[in-house]
Amino acid sequence: MLKRLPRVVRERQMLDAAVQVFSRRGFHAASMDEIAEVAGISKPMVYAYLGTKEELFLACLRREATRLMEAVAAGVRPTARPDEQLWNGLRAFFAFVGAHRDGWRVLYRQARSEPHFAGELAGMRARIVEVVAALLEGACAQAEAAMPARPDDFLAMAYAYVGAAESLADWLADHEEEDPEHTATRMMNFVWVGADALLQGRVWRAQAE
Amino acid sequence: MLKRLPRVVRERQMLDAAVQVFSRRGFHAASMDEIAEVAGISKPMVYAYLGTKEELFLACLRREATRLMEAVAAGVRPTARPDEQLWNGLRAFFAFVGAHRDGWRVLYRQARSEPHFAGELAGMRARIVEVVAALLEGACAQAEAAMPARPDDFLAMAYAYVGAAESLADWLADHEEEDPEHTATRMMNFVWVGADALLQGRVWRAQAE
DNA sequence: GCGTAACCTTACGCACGAGTAGGTAGGGTG
DNA sequence: CACCCTACCTACTCGTGCGTAAGGTTACGC
Numbered sequence: 001m002l003k004r005l006p007r008v009v010r011e012r013q014m015l016d017a018a019v020q021v022f023s024r025r026g027f028h029a030a031s032m033d034e035i036a037e038v039a040g041i042s043k044p045m046v047y048a049y050l051g052t053k054e055e056l057f058l059a060c061l062r063r064e065a066t067r068l069m070e071a072v073a074a075g076v077r078p079t080a081r082p083d084e085q086l087w088n089g090l091r092a093f094f095a096f097v098g099a100h101r102d103g104w105r106v107l108y109r110q111a112r113s114e115p116h117f118a119g120e121l122a123g124m125r126a127r128i129v130e131v132v133a134a135l136l137e138g139a140c141a142q143a144e145a146a147m148p149a150r151p152d153d154f155l156a157m158a159y160a161y162v163g164a165a166e167s168l169a170d171w172l173a174d175h176e177e178e179d180p181e182h183t184a185t186r187m188m189n190f191v192w193v194g195a196d197a198l199l200q201g202r203v204w205r206a207q208a209e
Numbered sequence: 210m211l212k213r214l215p216r217v218v219r220e221r222q223m224l225d226a227a228v229q230v231f232s233r234r235g236f237h238a239a240s241m242d243e244i245a246e247v248a249g250i251s252k253p254m255v256y257a258y259l260g261t262k263e264e265l266f267l268a269c270l271r272r273e274a275t276r277l278m279e280a281v282a283a284g285v286r287p288t289a290r291p292d293e294q295l296w297n298g299l300r301a302f303f304a305f306v307g308a309h310r311d312g313w314r315v316l317y318r319q320a321r322s323e324p325h326f327a328g329e330l331a332g333m334r335a336r337i338v339e340v341v342a343a344l345l346e347g348a349c350a351q352a353e354a355a356m357p358a359r360p361d362d363f364l365a366m367a368y369a370y371v372g373a374a375e376s377l378a379d380w381l382a383d384h385e386e387e388d389p390e391h392t393a394t395r396m397m398n399f400v401w402v403g404a405d406a407l408l409q410g411r412v413w414r415a416q417a418e
Numbered sequence: 419g420c421g422t423a424a425c426c427t428t429a430c431g432c433a434c435g436a437g438t439a440g441g442t443a444g445g446g447t448g
Numbered sequence: 449c450a451c452c453c454t455a456c457c458t459a460c461t462c463g464t465g466c467g468t469a470a471g472g473t474t475a476c477g478c
Contacts, residue, residue: 004444004455026323028237031435042457047437113322114235153395156380160399163376164369171368186362190369213425213474240465251427256467420478427472434464442457448450 011049014039018050019060023102027057027110027117058120061111064103065124071096082139083192090184093165094172098180101173108166125162133158161191220258223248227259228269232311236266236319236326267329270320273312274333280305291348292401299393302374303381307389310382317375334371342367370400 017039021030032053036043050056075092076085097104111121133154165187172183226248230239241262245252259265284301285294306313320330342363349363374396381392 007455010455024324026237028235029324032437033435043436044438044458045456048455053436109322109327113318115233115238156377156392156395157399159380160373160377160396163379164373167372167375168365168369170372171365183365186365187369190366216424219425241467242465252466253428253468254426257425262466422477423475425472425474428470430469431467433466436463437461439460440458442455444453444455446451446453 007049010039010041010045014041014046014050014056015060015063018056019064019102019106022057022060022110023105027114032056054116057110057117060106061117061120064100064107067100067103068093068096068107069128082135085135086191087184087188090165090187091181094169094180094184094187097169097172098178098183104169104173108170129155129158129162132161164190216258219248219250219254223250223255223259223265224269224272227265228273228311228315231266231269231319232314236323241265263325266319266326269315270326270329273309273316276309276312277302277305277316278337291344294344295400296393296397299374299396300390303378303389303393303396306378306381307387307392313378313382317379338364338367338371341370373399 014035018030018035021035021038024030025034032043032046035056036046039046046056050059072089072092075095076089078085080088107121111117136154136157168183168187172178172180223244227239227244230244230247233239234243241252241255244265245255248255255265259268281298281301284304285298287294289297316330320326345363345366377392377396381387381389
């Protein structure tokens with residue numbers, strides 16, 4: 001009755017279904033039966049191709065994380081000025097989240113809370129944080145700044161930035177009507193200008209290239 | 210053998226145990242049996258006093274959230290300048306998180322991912338965000354600033370701040386050695402000064418009163 | 419001292435869902 | 449056509465953990 005499809009196609013369908021169901025129900029409340037049903041396949045196939053529930057979840061996590069990283073990397077031009085790099089990175093980031101809201105929810109809301117996956121996710125997050133920290137440090141060196149230069153400070157600062165971005169991404173994921181570009185602008189002002197300057201009416205604007 | 214204790218005492222013990230276990234295992238992986246065991250009581254007592262697992266979790270959530278709110282409210286003096294209010298609020302906030310790391314983990318990591326509790330938590334979060342937004346708006350009005358004054362902007366800005374604070378709080382919860390006061394300073398600089406100014410060596414400092 | 423209400427227990431029912439055993443069908447290759 | 453490998457299914461087992469029934473024990477009022 002149903003067509004027999006090659007393995008890669010089925011795996012794609014299963015991962016799509018899994019992301020959707022995990023996103024809607026959460027890791028534990030999601031059942032393998034429902035995932036199989038949404039994927040339009042029977043349960044043993046899921047086990048045959050993607051392994052246990054944990055392995056399946058990890059596969060989702062890795063796929064979405066990889067896509068996200070690639071999207072951001074593709075947006076950034078490493079030769080640009082620091083604020084341009086940041087701007088392009090943020091644009092790519094929020095555009096991705098806006099386009100893959102399910103994926104985002106799986107990645108962050110679910111993975112963080114399950115102690116078993118927290119490690120995996122923390123690793124990915126740590127890589128991002130380190131990239132941001134390096135970017136900060138580079139910008140600082142370039143500006144010959146007198147800012148307190150203990151490595152831990154850059155790291156903690158980067159943590160705060162990443163957290164702020166995640167929070168806005170969550171807001172974006174829950175508000176269909178919000179424009180990713182607009183969210184990126186908010187974030188940019190937030191990061192680059194600071195509240196004091198904002199209150200004095202200074203804002204950051206994208207410059208025509 | 211074991212002493213018979215009045216209801217309020219037992220409830221306190223149960224909630225303490227529940228927060229600890231939920232924090233360590235996550236909502237689903239936590240079993241009522243383990244919570245009962247940690248509380249030093251048998252399972253039916255938990256059901257008799259605090260109800261089902263969901264109700265128990267909600268009770269934890271509400272208790273911890275209330276404590277957090279009260280701690281912050283107690284730290285803030287409403288007559289102070291906006292940046293002082295912010296500073297005092299942040300100090301109280303990070304001090305609380307540092308002192309109740311388990312509670313923090315229950316509150317945020319767990320509650321956010323379970324769709325069933327996300328609503329409850331989103332409500333609390335929204336209240337905090339609104340307070341922050343109002344604070345921003347007040348500061349803006351006081352400074353007679355020319356900043357874009359659409360109400361949504363304040364709200365989104367507040368979301369970003371809250372997200373950044375949460376992220377630093379997470380970092381704090383996982384790093385025993387980190388000093389809450391220090392974290393608060395990081396956050397303050399982050400919010401008030403902004404990256405651009407930071408890179409020029411400007412920092413925010415607490416002033417002697 | 420005696421009832422009664424609050425405290426507390428052991429020991430179970432029962433549903434749900436992860437993971438599997440074992441078997442069927444299609445389609446490429448000799 | 450016979451072979452076999454891959455795709456695919458139905459129909460189970462079995463552990464785990466929520467929630468409860470039914471009964472025991474201490475304190476306290478009268």
